[in-house]
Amino acid sequence: xxxxxxxxxxxxxxxxxxxxxxxxxxxxxxxxxxxxxxxxxxxxxxxxxxxxxxxxxxxxxxxxxxxxxxxxxxxxxxxxx
Numbered sequence: 206x207x208x209x210x211x212x213x214x215x216x217x218x219x220x221x222x223x224x225x226x227x228x229x230x231x232x233x234x235x236x237x238x239x240x241x242x243x244x245x246x247x248x249x250x251x252x253x254x255x256x257x258x259x260x261x262x263x264x265x266x267x268x269x270x271x272x273x274x275x276x277x278x279x280x281x282x283x284x285x286x
Contacts, residue, residue: 208233208240208274211280214272215242218265223250239279242269245286246255 212233220226228247233240236255246254255262266282273280 206275207280208235208276208278210241211240211269211272211276215244215265215269215282218268219244219246219254222253223247224253227248230244236278239281240276241281242274244282244284247286248286249286252279 212231216229216231219229219231223229223246225247228245228250230245232243232245234243244254254265255260256264262282262284267282269282
């Protein structure tokens with residue numbers, strides 16, 4: 206899966222979870238061996254994206270890891286405020 210498609214995947218999942226999908230922003234930072242996706246949401250939606258004990262965030266990271274295997278780069282999801 207290409208880097209652009211992985212960014213779209215993160216954005217799609219986040220918009221489906223939150224109350225304010227218009228505030229969802231995903232920034233892509235590409236490195237030599239890894240790609241970092243910074244996910245920003247409204248402060249009131251932060252708990253929805255993280256989930257209880259981080260379960261939703263970990264599930265999103267797992268999906269991203271699987272999607273990134275073909276690109277040969279490691280995908281990292283950071284949820285920032």
